[in-house]
Amino acid sequence: MDNILSARALMGISLGFHIIYATIGIGLPLMLMIAEGLSLRTGDELYHQLARRWMRPAGVLFAIGAVSGTVLSFELGLLWPRFMAFSGPLIGLPFSMEGFAFFTEAIFLALYIYGEHRLSRRMLFLCTIPLAIAAAASAVLVISSNAWMNTPTGFRLVNGALVDVHPFRALANPAWAHEAVHGTLAAYAATGFAMAGVYAAALLRGHCSDYKKRALTLALAVASMSLPLMLISGDWAAMTVAVQQKPKLAAMEALFTTTSGAPLIIGGWPDPASGKVLYGIRIPKLLSFLAYRNPDALVEGLDAFPHGTIPDPRLVHPFFDLMVASFFIMLVAAVWFWWLRWRRREVPLDKWPLRALLFASPFGLIALESGWLVTEFGRQPWIAHGHMRVAEGMTQQTGIDLILFTFVSVYLALTTVLLKLLLQPASIGDRAETIQGDRHVDS
Amino acid sequence: MWTLENLAAGAVCLGLVMYTVFGGADFGGGIWTALASGPRAPEEREGLFNAIGPVWETNHIWLIFVVVTLFTAFPRGFAALFTALLVPLVIALIGINFRGAAFAFRHFGRQTGKHIPFMASIFAVASMLTPFALGMAVTATATGKIDFVNGWVQAEAWFWIGPFTLVGGLVGLAICAYLAPIYMTVRTEGELQNDFRRQGIIAGLVLGILTTVEIPVAMVDAPLFASRLLASKGAPFVAMAVLSGATAMVLLWRCRFLWAQIAAAATVTLTITGFASAMYPDLLIGQLSLAAAAAPAATLSAFFSVLVIGIIILVPSLLFLYWTFRGEPNPELPRLWRD
Ligand code: HDD
Ligand code: HEM
Ligand code: HEM
Numbered sequence: 044m045d046n047i048l049s050a051r052a053l054m055g056i057s058l059g060f061h062i063i064y065a066t067i068g069i070g071l072p073l074m075l076m077i078a079e080g081l082s083l084r085t086g087d088e089l090y091h092q093l094a095r096r097w098m099r100p101a102g103v104l105f106a107i108g109a110v111s112g113t114v115l116s117f118e119l120g121l122l123w124p125r126f127m128a129f130s131g132p133l134i135g136l137p138f139s140m141e142g143f144a145f146f147t148e149a150i151f152l153a154l155y156i157y158g159e160h161r162l163s164r165r166m167l168f169l170c171t172i173p174l175a176i177a178a179a180a181s182a183v184l185v186i187s188s189n190a191w192m193n194t195p196t197g198f199r200l201v202n203g204a205l206v207d208v209h210p211f212r213a214l215a216n217p218a219w220a221h222e223a224v225h226g227t228l229a230a231y232a233a234t235g236f237a238m239a240g241v242y243a244a245a246l247l248r249g250h251c252s253d254y255k256k257r258a259l260t261l262a263l264a265v266a267s268m269s270l271p272l273m274l275i276s277g278d279w280a281a282m283t284v285a286v287q288q289k290p291k292l293a294a295m296e297a298l299f300t301t302t303s304g305a306p307l308i309i310g311g312w313p314d315p316a317s318g319k320v321l322y323g324i325r326i327p328k329l330l331s332f333l334a335y336r337n338p339d340a341l342v343e344g345l346d347a348f349p350h351g352t353i354p355d356p357r358l359v360h361p362f363f364d365l366m367v368a369s370f371f372i373m374l375v376a377a378v379w380f381w382w383l384r385w386r387r388r389e390v391p392l393d394k395w396p397l398r399a400l401l402f403a404s405p406f407g408l409i410a411l412e413s414g415w416l417v418t419e420f421g422r423q424p425w426i427a428h429g430h431m432r433v434a435e436g437m438t439q440q441t442g443i444d445l446i447l448f449t450f451v452s453v454y455l456a457l458t459t460v461l462l463k464l465l466l467q468p469a470s471i472g473d474r475a476e477t478i479q480g481d482r483h484v485d486s
Numbered sequence: 487m488w489t490l491e492n493l494a495a496g497a498v499c500l501g502l503v504m505y506t507v508f509g510g511a512d513f514g515g516g517i518w519t520a521l522a523s524g525p526r527a528p529e530e531r532e533g534l535f536n537a538i539g540p541v542w543e544t545n546h547i548w549l550i551f552v553v554v555t556l557f558t559a560f561p562r563g564f565a566a567l568f569t570a571l572l573v574p575l576v577i578a579l580i581g582i583n584f585r586g587a588a589f590a591f592r593h594f595g596r597q598t599g600k601h602i603p604f605m606a607s608i609f610a611v612a613s614m615l616t617p618f619a620l621g622m623a624v625t626a627t628a629t630g631k632i633d634f635v636n637g638w639v640q641a642e643a644w645f646w647i648g649p650f651t652l653v654g655g656l657v658g659l660a661i662c663a664y665l666a667p668i669y670m671t672v673r674t675e676g677e678l679q680n681d682f683r684r685q686g687i688i689a690g691l692v693l694g695i696l697t698t699v700e701i702p703v704a705m706v707d708a709p710l711f712a713s714r715l716l717a718s719k720g721a722p723f724v725a726m727a728v729l730s731g732a733t734a735m736v737l738l739w740r741c742r743f744l745w746a747q748i749a750a751a752a753t754v755t756l757t758i759t760g761f762a763s764a765m766y767p768d769l770l771i772g773q774l775s776l777a778a779a780a781a782p783a784a785t786l787s788a789f790f791s792v793l794v795i796g797i798i799i800l801v802p803s804l805l806f807l808y809w810t811f812r813g814e815p816n817p818e819l820p821r822l823w824r825d
Contacts (some may be wrong), residue, residue, distance in 0.1 A: 440569060
């Protein structure tokens with residue numbers, strides 16, 4: 044494979060791998076905080092037990108999050124040294140701040156895990172607060188550097204040299220707000236659904252217990268509360284993209300030609316050769332309305348931008364639709380469950396609503412991964428939008444395909460052993476739950 | 487002297503020292519897991535494993551700190567380093583991955599008793615790969631062999647393999663193998679403690695020999711580095727490192743374990759600081775100065791303001807952590823995997 048393709052594939056695979064563990068690292072602390080808080084509030088031991096039990100597999104997942112994150116920070120230099128030489132002074136700051144968030148996370152995690160006999164319940168609960176905050180902060184910060192790649196600010200270029208460098212302005216770049224809010228909430232939605240799916244599966248198998256019902260309700264409550272926020276923040280993201288990153292919007296919506304009163308195209312396969320979308324469903328004027336709140340607004344299509352500066356809609360449009368479709372799948376399953384729960388004042392144990400939940404449970408992570416693919420593929424061919432192309436940011440080293448092969452093998456090996464461990468039959472009674480507690484890793 | 491880029495270089499050096507003194511010992515644990523022999527080998531392995539389990543992830547963050555500080559404060563240096571040293575860094579990364587994962591897996595798999603021997607061996611071998619490769623990568627910056635063409639690094643595939651860097655890799659290994667058993671003497675008793683004492687003494691001798699050999703090798707293979715190391719800048723550190731290393735040996739010999747631990751950490755700190763002082767004022771010796779590699783002043787001052795705020799958050803949290811777990815390590819303490 045040629046060097047640049049290998050480098051892009053390697054970066055994408057590494058990020059796609061890391062984000063699974065990072066997501067759990069963000070979502071789980073919030074769950075812990077809520078469970079410990081409820082336990083304190085109601086005096087109910089079960090919530091505390093719930094939280095303690097989640098910790099066991101979490102240790103493994105956190106460790107893989109840490110090593111895969113290390114790979115990423117090295118890859119920034121190994122694959123994209125020229126990009127980093129240019130952007131390091133601007134995006135280094137959020138990464139430095141993220142380092143402190145990691146430290147804080149590690150410290151309070153250690154306190155929470157090993158402090159069971161040394162700290163009061165109240166203290167344990169209080170430890171989960173900085174834990175949850177630090178986890179969310181690390182997402183918000185790393186996303187800032189990604190947002191900078193989409194909307195680079197805080198500097199001027201004079202003859203290729205950086206001048207007028209304002210690192211804090213780079214940190215607070217225009218795309219940061221919507222990406223940070225939408226991207227961090229996504230972790231809660233994804234973790235919540237994945238965990239709910241695990242307990243739905245257990246209940247379906249007929250191992251009914253108070254513990255599982257409580258866990259299912261809690262996980263799904265967190266997920267369901269994030270869902271409407273995902274819709275609102277997603278809409279905000281799309282409106283902001285329409286202003287800041289017009290080629291990305293055109294690729295997302297598979298809009299080849301500039302149109303006023305543009306239709307929303309759902310599904311279909313964008314065909315650049317003919318400039319048409321095959322088999323898509325069109326809803327007249329909806330795109331103009333969604334993007335600009337005006338059904339007759341003019342929306343720039345891919346033809347509005349110079350050749351060689353636009354992303355490939357075949358990579359962007361399907362993933363955008365997948366993200367939005369995942370949202371609706373999760374919505375249906377969640378609404379069904381809560382409806383029955385509200386009607387009966389009891390966790391419904393019927394087959395179909397639980398099956399629906401089980402089916403919906405991987406879609407949080409699917410939406411999250413595909414949302415990232417929209418963001419990343421939609422930025423192409425730029426590594427820093429408008430300033431540096433991906434090819435210009437790359438290393439001059441050759442043989443990247445070998446490195447790609449090496450790391451794909453490493454990831455495959457890690458995943459195989461992880462799955463083998465987490466899925467192996469339990470040797471100790473109630474471990475079954477926690478072990479299945481991690482099925483979502485493979486989904 | 488107190489310019490922003492020198493302070494930033496100090497931060498990189500501090501990160502490197504912390505990573506070696508804390509993370510290095512974790513790697514050393516892996517090395518001795520592989521080398522352990524004799525009747526108490528299983529207990530030795532178990533002890534090493536238990537000691538590292540809770541801390542390696544925190545210790546590991548120092549490496550991230552080094553990488554992030556490099557690309558924030560020395561973006562051009564970072565780009566040059568990571569271009570030229572691609573291969574050894576990839577090797578180090580593979581080791582880091584396997585080691586971290588093997589650790590976590592082994593912890594998790596403990597209850598079922600499965601997988602452990604296989605995992606343990608991966609963990610051990612990977613532990614050797616990483617310090618060796620990192621040792622080579624760090625010493626490669628002192629060879630003056632990284633080519634620049636028009637101010638941009640031109641990667642020569644295998645320049646980083648030479649007598650000086652090979653010994654450098656071995657020194658990296660020896661540092662890790664030296665720290666782990668010495669730290670273990672403080673946590674063990676009786677026969678086991680004596681085993682670790684013996685291992686510490688052996689590793690100390692090896693480390694002493696290797697660092698001594700490195701000096702004549704450097705004269706041939708990295709002459710600029712050698713001349714700076716033996717001149718007024720480096721020499722005091724070399725002398726102090728020798729003194730501190732000898733002290734550590736005596737203390738070990740006389741079973742003053744707590745002090746031996748401190749002296750050993752000081753020896754390693756002085757060795758690294760000595761290396762850094764001989765590099766000063768360059769990032770790549772004779773080729774790229776700190777000043778030329780540094781980010782604009784606005785970035786450096788922003789970096790330090792973040793550092794200060796971070797420390798204000800971090801220090802009380804760390805103190806609380808140590809305060810909570812003060813006193814004797816309680817065996818009744820619930821372990822993560824055993825509740
Ligand atoms: C649980 C996951 C999830 C769900 C249900 C949704 N999204 Fe999303 N979306 C993400 C997870 C995500 C993400 C992975 O977190 C992204 C990638 C980058 C980012 O900031 O968030 C993202 C990016 C992203 C972007 C690109 C932002 C940019 O590149 O600057 C847009 C326009 C939307 N989303 C829009 C939506 C809409 C209209 C949704 C409707 C219902 C929606 N998303 C649901
Ligand atoms: C975790 C979720 C993310 C996923 C799944 C993801 C995915 C991808 C993919 C698929 C590519 C290759 C795109 C292509 O070449 O067509 C890529 C490239 C890249 N991503 Fe991301 N990304 C994520 C987040 C981030 C973040 C937070 C950063 C912040 C620094 C980042 C930095 C980069 C860089 C530097 C490249 C290489 C340049 C390029 O190809 O544009 N990514 N990512
Ligand atoms: C949107 C994308 C990303 C998010 C949300 C994210 C979030 C996180 C989180 C929450 C952790 C802690 C892991 C845990 O405790 O389980 C983590 C670890 C880590 N991440 Fe990411 N990350 C993202 C992308 C990246 C990128 C692009 C890089 C580097 C270039 C990176 C570097 C790291 C590193 C080095 C660690 C390990 C820290 C440690 O040793 O504990 N991450 N990440």
